[in-house]
Amino acid sequence: MGSTLATAPGSLPWVGHAVAIVRDRFRFLRSLPDHGDLVWIRIGPWKALVVTTDALSAQVLRDDRTFDKGGPLYDRIRETGGNGLASCPYDDHRRQRRLVQPCFQADRIPGYVPVMRRQAVQMVDSWREGSPVDVLVDMRVMAARTALATMFSGAPTDSVLDTLVKEVDTVLSGIVRRALMPEWLAGFPTPGNRSYRRAQARTRETVAGLVAGYRRQESDRGDLMSALVATRDPENGNKGLCKSELQDQVLTFLVAGTETTASTLSWALHLVAQHPHVDAQLYEEAAKFLGREGDACADPARLVVARNVVLETLRLYPPLPMLTRVTTRETELGGHTVPQGTTVIFSPYTVQHRPGLYADPEAFLPERWADCAPGFRPPRGPFVAFGGGARKCIGDTFALTHATLALSSIAARWRLHALTDRTPKPATSMTMSPSRLRLLPEKRHPLTVPVHGPPAGR
Structure with a gap:
């Protein structure tokens, strides 16, 4: 029996479902499986087919020749990131992947760990007890410093770094806004378009x-x-990356490594603040393996609780909630014919919240990852926060290692308290970053009693 095909209700003239997405992206994406396995939506001037099951998502991700990177979102990404690994089309991807893969081989990751640790410690040292922390801002700065310090041994000056963080934020917000615009309006000299182009340049x-x-x-x-x-590249005359290609890859790593990590850590800190028993277990683990002052050469593979918190956060709040592909030929999806040139969306958020794939899918349960393979290889199956197939995120192990180590470094020094019981809304950006998340830091006291509560990762 074929998959069900439907059109999402509530489309408005001119804007389609854009209002529903901006108003509550969480609710809109979770509602799509109620309408079908394949659901047509309209966002501003463009129409797209959303796959809502893990099986159909896997088909789209596996066949990257048919479902190529493209659509309004990637058109906007290429305006800044050029033809980098994350946005290049199928014809360029295999060569770029071969060239970039050595940067993320397992034997290089331990060399990046001291840099990750130092940047995290530097951030938590700047906090003051009782002074609220603008979480997303601090996570962006820390993630950007880490990305740049792992790319370049001589990290840029603070002024250069601050400028980059600000400009990247403007670009990411502009990408989504411009993807929703008609082409003629995207080129119009509005204040938003002008600030976007300045930040991009x-x-x-x-x-x-x-x-x-x-x-x-x-x-x-x-x-x-x-x-x-x-x-x-031995398959291409032993040629390397040219100057423009190097720039495109650096931009790709900077934007992806900054915003996705910052978003994941921000949501993780929000969730931990709402679950004191998980916070206590994080601290117990951090106190055991990092110590009060920390060790720049800490082994992140021992931070099982922190890793499981990060995995569960990625399941609940994947940084990239929906991504587009474009069909390069007529094809079949779920028993339905999909014409060439169709924009197809796969949504990690929708799949990872779909009832039946996970027990109690809306609950924050880090212990569900306790049986995950050791180390920092992301799980298989319906977990698609890092994509899949040949175009799976090349930096998945790097990102998971970084987020785990940073989370544990924070837990070793501070307990963060929520200032409200409300769940933050996602910002209007390419990523699902929490908007206006502020937490109150409290200094840790030496651990003197056993920690009790449901297991978070053991």
């Missing part, structure tokens, strides 16, 4: 300067940029 200019300065150094410093400059 400044970001590319700053990254171009960093790459140009770095290419003059030929030694391997053990960082990402060294690996990118040195990598060669």
Whole structure:
């Protein structure tokens, strides 16, 4: 029997379902499986077919030749990120993947751990007890510093970093806004479009300067940029990445590594603040393996509770809740013919909240990952926060290691208290970052009694 095909109700003239998405993206995405396995939606000027099951999502992700990167969202991403690994079409992807893969090999990840740890400790050292923390802002700065410090051994100055964080935030907000616009309006000199183009130009200019300065150094410093400059493709005349390709990859890593990690950590801290027994277990683990002051060479593989909290956060709040593909030929999906040129959306948020795939899917239960394989390989199955197939996120292990270590570093020093019982709304951005999340830090006291409560990761 074929999959059910339907059109989501509530489409409005001109804007389609954009109002429902902006008003409550969570509710809209969770409602789609109620209408069918394949659901037509309309967002502004474009129409898309959303796959709402894990099986159909797997088909889309596996066949990247038929379901190629494309659609209004990727058109906007390419305006800034160029033809980087995350946004390039099928014809370019295999070569780029071969060239970039050495940067993220397992034997290089331990070399990045001290950088991740130092940046996390530097952030938590800046907090003051009783002074509310603007969580997403601090997580962005920490994630950007980590991304840049792992890419470039000589990290940029604070002024350059602050500028990059601000400009990247403007670009990410503009990507979503412009994806919803008709083409003629996207080119119109509105204040929003002008600020977007300024931020886009400044970001590319700053990254171009960093790459140009770095290419003059030929030694391997053990960082990402060294690996990118040195990598060669034996299937293409042993050629490496040219200057513009290096810039595109750096922009891709910077934007992806900053915003997705910041979003994940922000939601994780919100969830932990709402669940004191998980917070206590995080602290117990951090006190055991990191200590009060921490160790720059800490082994993140021991941080099982923190890893499971991060995995459960990624299930509940995947940073990229919906991503587009475009069919390169007429194909069949769920027993239905899909014409060439159709925009198809797969939604990690929708799949990972679908009833039947997880027990109590709306609950925050880190212990559901207790039997996950050791280390930092993301699980298989209906977990699609990192995508899947040949285009699965190349930095998934890097990102999971970073988020786990940062979360544990925070838990070792601070307990964060919620200022409200309400769940933050997602910001209007490409990622599902929480909007206006502020938490109150309380200094930890030395652990003197056993921790009790439901297990979070053991």
